[in-house]
Amino acid sequence: MSANKNGDGGWKTFIWNSEKKEFLGRTGASWLKIITFYVIFYGCLAGIFIGTIQALLLTISNHKPTYQDRVAPPGLSHNPRSEKAEFTFSMSDENSYKAYVDNIDTFLVPYSSEKQDNPQKFEDCGAVPKSYTERGDLEHDVGVRKACRFDRSILKDCSGSSDKTYGFDVGKPCLIVKLNRIVNFRPRAPASNSSLPAAIHTSYQGNLIPIHCSAKRDEEADKLGPVDYFGMGSGFPLQYYPYYGKLLQPQYLQPLVAIKFQNITKDFEMRIECKVFGENIDYSEKDRSQGRFDIKMLIKS
Ligand SMILES: *[C@@H]1O[C@H](CO)[C@@H](O)[C@H](O)[C@H]1NC(C)=O
Ligand SMILES: *[C@@H]1O[C@H](CO)[C@@H](O)[C@H](O)[C@H]1NC(C)=O
Numbered sequence: 001m002s003a004n005k006n007g008d009g010g011w012k013t014f015i016w017n018s019e020k021k022e023f024l025g026r027t028g029a030s031w032l033k034i035i036t037f038y039v040i041f042y043g044c045l046a047g048i049f050i051g052t053i054q055a056l057l058l059t060i061s062n063h064k065p066t067y068q069d070r071v072a073p074p075g076l077s078h079n080p081r082s083e084k085a086e087f088t089f090s091m092s093d094e095n096s097y098k099a100y101v102d103n104i105d106t107f108l109v110p111y112s113s114e115k116q117d118n119p120q121k122f123e124d125c126g127a128v129p130k131s132y133t134e135r136g137d138l139e140h141d142v143g144v145r146k147a148c149r150f151d152r153s154i155l156k157d158c159s160g161s162s163d164k165t166y167g168f169d170v171g172k173p174c175l176i177v178k179l180n181r182i183v184n185f186r187p188r189a190p191a192s193n194s195s196l197p198a199a200i201h202t203s204y205q206g207n208l209i210p211i212h213c214s215a216k217r218d219e220e221a222d223k224l225g226p227v228d229y230f231g232m233g234s235g236f237p238l239q240y241y242p243y244y245g246k247l248l249q250p251q252y253l254q255p256l257v258a259i260k261f262q263n264i265t266k267d268f269e270m271r272i273e274c275k276v277f278g279e280n281i282d283y284s285e286k287d288r289s290q291g292r293f294d295i296k297m298l299i300k301s
Contacts, residue, residue, distance in 0.1 A: 063245050064138040065183055073281045074187070075180040075289040076211075076274065078259075079107040085293065089168060090300040091266075097168035104166050104176055108159075110253060111152040121251045122149045129207040129237035132186055135244060145244045147252040156230040158258030171299045172262050177211060177274065178254045179236055183245040188279035189238060196277050203234060209278045210235040211257050216271035216294060223270055225263030231256060236276065266301040 016023055023031065060066045080087075080103035089097035109115065116122045125133055125148035135145040152159045158166055158174035166174040179187070190196055193204035200212050211229060215221040229235070232255060240255040264270050275283070275292040284290045 061139055063183075063248055073278075073291050074182050074185065075287070076276055076291055076293050077178060077180055077289065078274075078293060078295070079104055079176045079178075082295075084296075086296045086298070087173070088298040088300070089173075091169060091171045092301075094165075094169070096300075097165070097173075100168060100173070101165050104174070105160065107176060108152050108155075111150055111256065113149075113151050113153070116149045116151065116253070118251075120144075120146075122147055124149055125239040127232065129205060129233045129235070130239040131207055132241050133239045135249075138184055138244060138248070144251075145249045147249050148240050148255075150240070150253045150255055152256075154230065154232055155256060155258040157228070158230050158260055167260060171264070171266060171301070172260060173297070173299070175259045175261075175274075175295075177257045177259060179209070179276065181243050181252070181254060184242050186242050187236065187238065187281060190277050191279055200234075205233060207238045208233050208235040209238070209276050209281065211259070211274060211276045213259055213261075213272055213274040216273045220270065223265035223268060224272065225261065225265070228260040228262060230258040230260065261297065264297055264299055266299050269296055269298045271296055 014025060017025075021027060026034070080100040082100070087100065089100065121144065123146045133148060153161065155174075155176070157163060158176065160166060168174075187209050189206050189208055190204070190210070193201045196204060196210060197212050197214065199214075200210055204210070211234065213224075213227050215224045235257060236255045240253075243249060243252055243254075259274065261272075271294065273292060273294050281291045283292055288294065
């Protein structure tokens with residue numbers, strides 16, 4: 001008990017020692033010094049912190065990715081999307097493919113001509129593949145850059161204008177394919193047709209990233225049937241590149257290619273691989289969507 005009393009007394013004295021005029025063991029002058037020290041100390045720390053971040057921010061641009069030397073080639077993606085890239089539907093059952101049709105409908109909305117009629121934002125870039133459209137330096141943020149129009153009518157039978165179900169109802173489905181956007185990326189066309197599959201040798205042309213689909217397994221090649229490619233020259237024309245990024249080109253439209261499988265063998269799980277070809281496009285085992293994709297298609301009769 002007495003120890004407790006002493007302790008209490010010691011505690012009170014510690015908080016305010018009227019004899020030595022000390023608060024929590026320090027005099028006012030001592031407290032002033034120590035507070036001043038910490039204010040300056042943390043002030044300097046904060047200054048260094050803010051300064052470093054500011055210096056870093058000065059070196060990076062709003063428009064152009066700073067480190068792009070390791071950018072992987074673009075992914076190749078398709079609509080409709082599908083769970084595990086498997087498409088299974090029955091030609092006679094509308095419900096079995098309705099989700100696919102809706103998916104394409106939604107995807108193509110920005111590609112309607114009425115969405116591209118603002119001449120401040122869009123311009124025509126020609127109907128045949130051409131070289132890149134340069135729209136000035138990425139660094140200079142003077143206004144929004146125009147984008148090339150891409151009207152869905154280019155996709156012909158897969159545009160949705162005459163065939164509202166994109167061929168699904170007759171077992172000739174369309175896939176709409178695009179290369180994913182990469183700011184400031186300039187895909188390079190194949191240097192010659194020798195790197196292309198034999199089937200597209202003769203349609204080889206410059207200023208185009210061609211696309212080709214084939215059976216995943218050689219022994220099933222005869223089950224794939226003819227494949228049509230609708231787009232500007234059966235591939236991705238270069239005048240749609242480079243992409244200037246979300247800030248400078250918010251209305252940018254990727255060029256599209258529609259792939260129409262004209263006679264896939266029915267009631268058979270067809271494995272198909274589609275690939276694009278270009279000098280700076282390669283493929284990766286790790287990222288299976290880089291420059292290509294695989295799908296399975298099972299059409300029930
Ligand atoms: C493409 O290859 C074929 C042979 O397969 C050749 O006859 C043709 O001249 C080539 N075309 C071009 C543009 O290189
Ligand atoms: C579709 O392919 C089958 C064989 O798989 C063939 O018998 C049929 O004639 C083809 N149809 C057309 C329109 O080419």
